[in-house]
Amino acid sequence: MKAFISAGRRRLALSAAAAVMAGSMLTACGGGAATQNNGPAVDPAAGKDASGSINVCGGKDASGIYKGTAEAFTKANGKVTAKYTEIGATTDEARTQAVQRLEGKSDECDIFLTDVIWTSEFASQGWLVDQSKLVEANKDRLIPSTVETTKYEDKYWASPFFTNAGLIYYQKDKVAKPETWQQLYAEAAKAPGNSFVYQGKQYEGLTVNFLEMLYSAGGEVLDSNGEVKIDSPQTREVLDFMVKGLKDGSADRAVLTYNEDPARLAYESGEDGYQRNWPHVYRLLNESALKGTFGVAPLPTWEGGKASGVLGGWNLAISAHSKNQAGAVAFIDFATTPEWQKHVAMDFSQAPVNEAAYSDPVVLAKMPFAKELLASVKGAKPRPISPVYPQISQAVYKNVYAVLSGTASTEDAVKNMAEEITAAKKSF
Template sequence: MRRVIPGLIAAVLALTSGLARADTLRMECPPSKEGRQFCSFIKQQFEAQTGHTLAFISLPPASNEKLSLFQQLFAAKDSGAIDLFQADTVWIGVLDKHLLDLTDSVADIRNDFFPTSLQNDIVNGRVKAIPAYMDAGALFYRKDLLEKYGEKPPVTWTDLTRIATRVQQGEREAGHKNFWGLVFQGKAYEGLTCNALEWVESQKGGSFIDAQGNITINNSRAAQALDMAAAWVGKIVPPGSLGYMEEESRSVFQNGDALFMRNWPYAYMLAEDRSSAIRGKVGVMPLPKSEDGTSVSTMGGWHWAISAYTKNPKAAIALLKIVSSAESQKKALALTGWAPSRTALYDDPEVLAQAPYLADFKEVFIHAKPRPATQTKRQYAQVSKAIYNATYNVLRGDSDGATAVAELQQRLERIKARGWR
């Protein structure tokens, strides 16, 4: 990594050399054909409306490399590298001091976005980004199999466990020996943190760390949630799921070998592809909850942010508003498939005619909850690692829920020490 990043910085600076005029702004542009078409659309609007010039740069596709590049550019307070860029959901707290304060500038549009998504972008009461597009965990299910067994989509985790057990048994007795009731992302990585948050918070076990930064994981409801998930493994969930990430889960489900799947919205479009074995048979819904809880989906997605070191903050804010407008979000959906972050677009006939599946995701996005990244700031990576390792140990049977949450509480207290920073 130490050899790669300097080269990336040099490439960025080389791309922007000769464009140092204050009226030239630099925006991140996806490298795909569709991404370039979207950027061209934004360029035409921005230059026509403001009289400024818009230039584009490409950034590393790998999220960790991209974050490392930003951290080095911002540490140098480089005002010529980039003005507007996309930040991952969990970066806002990490990059907080390097992001332009948007609080007053976006007061007129902040209520246009999904509330929980915008809340992710608020650090210490200040708006530091605007949601670019939505992503959240959802429950996918086989509509044909639920109909075959006379079942309805599950509302609670108890429903899911019962239905998955019944259908799995029935399908295996019918000759489908490798059929499972449920698949999810069980590998010890960030995806398991997302699953764990959904299990715990949907059963009133809290969010590991609350909005004020208090560590809350050591409680009986959180312990029960982890024990519930562990009880699935080997019964309705394949043991191999402890090595699954998103694509491994999708492969099992899309091959027709599972009834339920927890995954992100991208899986829906692939499941409906012409080559899919389950095309036309897939439903999607918010994740289940406990009998007295509420459905919770972990929020993913990316957010538009402006470098605090921009030479022209007024023009950068104008660009931000153009790129996040309803018209631009419709164009991004058409070209790149980005799910809009503006709530009203999910009731827009033009949007629903273009992407009817989005009607199923509106409720999922409403229930989306951010990971405890904004409040834990630069320590989030340590926090997430502690969460997914503790959860993995319970799933693997090396610990029980009560022991795991007590030890995780202590581990997070040590990471926090004198405060999140």
């Protein structure tokens, strides 16, 4: 026991020395190692007497929601002005750019739009301001599953802005509204024109598509204690089910090259029956030749299981290096109000984080599938919560892809997945 302690101490001293060396070296090169931020939670009342200007940073503003919210906030607030800065064209690019600014302690951005899967990583690095008190104060107007995506080690590091959950689009004249995944696949196998398209390329989207089925089949990646649970009968069952679907023609083999947009384009050709995609596709399909021919359904249940899904969406995080935290709080207060959340749906076709918005008549007129969307959102679960999430997701999508493309057996892939996730969790 004694030897263990002294060895531990020695290692601690060594790593501390190494940290100092690395820290000074990084600083010398202009990088600057981030420091752990254990600062107090931001005061929810701080927004009331805020002034000055704030800068909101994020990815490409395809729906116009970021700019639109900044403008509406500036008009409504009167004291604080907000502007939106696009820092990357894709999600990956936006993350890289955000990480660079945060590592460099830049105060350029007061608020970062963060993908729900970045929370643990950004929080563990001390890059974000603790929003626990703010989230607690706003909790009664936010859908609980969306709040969960901002949590890391019992604290809330962001506020949900808009959410996202998978939906099934189906051709009403050819196929039935799906109740279970088994029924969907059986129906899809009946004729080539009934087939199912989803996102099966080797990338993050495949992790989402796979987890949607795994969660509804009762499987999981990590349990609530963070233990690896992927090596399970459910994982095998879902993988075999997906492989069988590719073999019997339920799903076109082309899905192995599809991310969101190619899947939508293929579906728009009218040669498929079902499509799994995000809510924003509704507007695009309505502008295509398929207008009026398709229905929208929440994700199906697993036979004998339950309905589930995987939460997407974007949160608002305050940078630890922001010089105007009060202004940022005011912005977040505005963006999460039930009133503005209606506009999130009506003006920008995004899924609100406020439940009442889904049953508002004005919203329903613009988003007739709001009820199905709310069902999907409420049933959805977050992806594994871990600061090494990118590695965990790679272990999932690379191995799932290997099984789907026929280069690995289910058994080997499940074993690999478990091993790689366990190794990722041990990352220093």
